[in-house]
Amino acid sequence: MQEPPHGELLRRLRTTAGRTLAELAAAAHVGVRTLSDIERGVARRPQRATIEAIASALGATAAERAALLSIGRADPATPESAPDVVVDFTGRGRELSKVLDHLRDDRPGIVLVSGGPGIGKSTFAAEALRVHGVPWVHVDLAGQTTSPLSALDVLRRLVTRATDGAEEAPAVLDAAAARWRGISADHPHAVLLDDAASEAQVRPVVEAAAPGTPVIVTSRSPLAGLDAGLRVQVDPLHPVDAHSLLERIVPDAADDPALATVADQCAGIPLALRIAGSRIAAGVDDVHGFLGAMRAEERRLGALRHGDRSVESAFAVSYERLPVATARLFRSLAVIDGTSFDARTGGAALGLDDVTAEDALEDLVDLGLVEPRGGNRYHVHDLLRAFGADRIVAEDGPGTPRALRERLHGTVLGVLGRAARLFASESVRGGRAEPEFGDPTAARRWITAEVDHWWAAFRAAVSDGRHGEVARIATGLEWFSNLWPAWGHWYELFGDAVDAAHTVGDRASAARLLGLQTWAALMERGDRAGALELATRGLADAREADDDAVSASAEYHVAWAYLALRQPERALPHIDAAIDGNTRTGDDAALVQCRSMAGAALHLLGRHDEAIAAFRAVLRDLDRVGGGDPGAVFTRVVALEEIAKSANALGRWDEAREAADEGFDAASEMSWDTGAARALRQRAEALLGSGETERARRDAERGMALVDADRADAQAGAVLGELRELLDRADGGTPGVESVRSGDRLAAPPAD
Secondary structure, three states: OOOOOOOHHHHHHHHHHHOHHHHHHHHHOHHHHHHHHHOOOOOOOOOOHHHHHHHHOOOOOHHHHHHHHEEEOOOOOOOOOOOOOOOOOOOOOHHHHHHHHHHHOOOOEEEEEEOOOOOOOHEEEEEEEEHHHHEEEEEEOOOOOOOOHHHHHHHHHHHHHHHHOOOOOOOOOHHHHHHHHHHHHHHHEEEEEEEOOOOHHHHHHHHHHOOOOOEEEEEOHHHHHHHOOOOOOOOOOOOOHHHHHHHHHHHHHHOHHHHHHHHHHOOOHHHHHHHHHHHHOOOOOOHHHHHHHHHHHHHHHHHOOOOHHHHHHHHHHHHHHOOHHHHHHHHHHHHOOOEEEEEHHHHHHHHHHHHHHHHHHHHHHHOOOEEEEOOOEEEOOHHHHHOOOOHHHHHHHOOHHHHHHHHHHHOOOOOOOHHOOOOOOOOHHHOOOOOOOOOHHHHHHHHHHHHHHHHHHHHHHHOOOOOOHHHHHHHHOHHHHOOOOOOOOOOHHHHHHHHHHHOOHHHHHHHHHHHHHHHHHHHHHOOHHHHHHHHHHHHHHHHHOOOOHHHHHHHHHHHHHHOOOOHHHHHHHHHHHHHHHHHHOOOOHHHHHHHHHHHHHHHHHOHHHHHHHHHHHHHHHHHHOOOOOOHEEEEEEEHHHHHHHHOOOOOOOOHHHHHHHHHHEEEEOOOOHHHHHHHHHHHHHHHHHHHOOOHHHHHHHHHHHOOOOOOOOOHHHHHHHHHHHHHHHHHOOOOOOOHHHHOOOOOOOOOO
């Protein structure tokens, strides 16, 4: 069942049941105002318990109940992982007017919003952008965590989020800045940089943005070194506004004089006010009961480390009344890495299943102890995280945080391994299914969305000296890395794994991992000389390991590095050695890739008829040994591209076009945009050669649109250069011939 906007579903179910607002409110034991707010969309994320009661009173079906419970849980208007735009925003009218006036300038520059913890900086910034009325992107700079984002990480996330995940962001600072400049010029977005720790995180982002791009930065620090056009200090709410906010959160208690006392006890801190209001609105305490408990907690807590006593007492009242299992989950959230997380990661430290974790997290959202974020993700304010960390030590013992973190990391890395296995060869998977992911698309989405968590877990494994685990994780990511070459940390990840393998004296693993680091040197860094050095080290390790399969793989990577350096004559002996080794081991899939490498060498040597014959044989071998594995699919696309390339060099336009058509279809099916662009490049060459200039131009433009203009990985940069050169020839009417420059780029084979 599709959920209608906001509360329209509830209104429809109520009228279908023939109930008035008053009748349904009485049956569900909720206030008429509460029910009306949900239907009007004022309460955009209503309490779960309230919705459950309404659904029961309506006699809703299972599907209707599920749809009702989803109201507000994934608001498409909010950028992914961004703070919610709250409908009950209260006060701060003077500050908001100043910001809006500034944003309306032609060149607004930076708005810096500073203030203490829990003061509502992010909510204020989100409200300003909502009222300003332009699309906006959000990046949490993780200023209060142990690993704040670098300027490069911030730029890359801006690129990805501004394109709704359609583009892989560049992995080099200058390229990322250039890409962000282009996006912000062509498709204006406002930007919210949330929780900045330093000027260094922000300055390169602002300098790269197109003129006129509105940028709001929030920080606990005044960031005095930042050239801000407007600085706004967010202070605690005025007592009248604090009381008004509580009245909006708990409209049924608006007439109770004690509500003003609760507001006073919260000291005007919006975080504390929302937690107090959520607790009362949930019906767990009435106003007087909550106020009494809050005063008792304040006396018990004494002097507090994280700010005003009344603020933490609001936390404590809500926490102390949680069910045991929910309180345990809340405490465990303190050890989570990253700024936002999904239900699977949220329950990982306790080993909870997704459904149990999500139910508990939604209960915590209802009470204001966890913040909902876009994309069905969650966020814990760092004050609440610190509060939870204190509670872990006090209630579970000083050794518990480490134990929880180890379980979290172990679970996250386990999920990573299972997700990555979906991209591995059949021989690696061993026929095992991964039921937690319906398909590779879901697995890829998890790997990229949860990268902050599994990357932190991987680095912890490196720091803890878990060498075997480090090597195993890196090896498992081999095939997935081909699909996400612009992540930016593959070289580091595979390098850590090489060191781990060497530490335990496992030369065979070290050799294979050096092959993967060779791939990263070529595809991520474009470092051809460095790739040859790594591949040569891998070959030395392989020879020490005295393993035919490992040696064949190492010879393959040395050959690849030589081909990348345009030294095919030096590559051929290593290709022959790789073929011999794989023949001895009977590895047909590896033999196919080696023969593909031989074909590439023949092409670079100008022996085009032989190259075509070699790649035709590769295609036959793929059909014979099975072409469904990721490596085989990559190899097929490369083989078809190379056939088209050599056919173009020989002027056999129809043959080239046929191969390019097939390669484009195969690359598109596996969502390999760069491979599809390479196929279009060869097809455009064939069309230009046969005199179809306009069609050639369209293919070249289509290919360029498939690849980020400033991606830093070598294969993308090379194909873009070739497409631009071909487009210039099409515009100038030059006859189609295989570009001499095409020899500078080796068609990228898989990592192994």
